[in-house]
Amino acid sequence: MLVLLAFIIAFHITSAALLFIATVDNAWWVGDEFFADVWRICTNNTNCTVINDSFQEYSTLQAVQATMILSTILCCIAFFIFVLQLFRLKQGERFVLTSIIQLMSCLCVMIAASIYTDRREDIHDKNAKFYPVTREGSYGYSYILAWVAFACTFISGMMYLILRKRK
Structure with missing residues (x-):
């Protein structure tokens, strides 16, 4: 049981680190x-x-920024709630609150990565003076980490939903 708990904690911390990066x-x-x-x-x-309000489609980038920050914060909150629930839940109860918050984090990172995927070309085309050489680019590792973090937070959220507290 202790090994399972260590794995869950390590997996959650890894998810939070991926989101932060x-x-x-x-x-x-x-x-x-x-x-x-x-x-x-x-x-x-x-x-x-620095990207600021002089950019066209700035509100789109702000939406990505906000949802990524919110996702990271929710993931950290879910971890603290999990630790609290370890000591407060009765035997046999599920970690539903932790699961809900972790799945909300999953939803936020999915929204951020989806917005960026959909709007990236428009952002670059409408701000050609800031993106002069970006036509030949490709998605970078931070973008890929966002999608990996989506999968990790989803798996983690589902684990918490299924998991029951034991002795």
């Missing part, structure tokens, strides 16, 4: 001489431009 790191769209994410655009590894 995907949110913060600057690699949602990468190429040979640039990298871009939902926070800034860097060309030649030195010239960085």
Whole structure:
């Protein structure tokens, strides 16, 4: 039982770390001489431009930013609630509250990655002066980590839903 508990805790912490890295790191769209994410655009590894309200489709990027941040926060809250429920739940009860919050985190990261997937081309086309060399790019590891975090938070949320407290 202790091994299962350690695995669940490690899996949850890994999910939170993936969400944090995907949110913060600057690699949602990468190429040979640039990298871009939902926070800034860097060309030649030195010239960085912070994304602000002068960008067209800025509200789209804000939606991605907000849902990724919310997802990370919800994942951390779910972990703390899980720890509290370990000590407060009666034997045989399920970790439903933890599951609901973790699945909400899953939903938020899915929304963020889906918005970016759908709107990326429009964002780059409408802001050509900020994205001059991004046509030849591809999705970066932060974007991929966001989708991996989606899968991890979904699996984790389902585990908490099925899991019952034992002695």
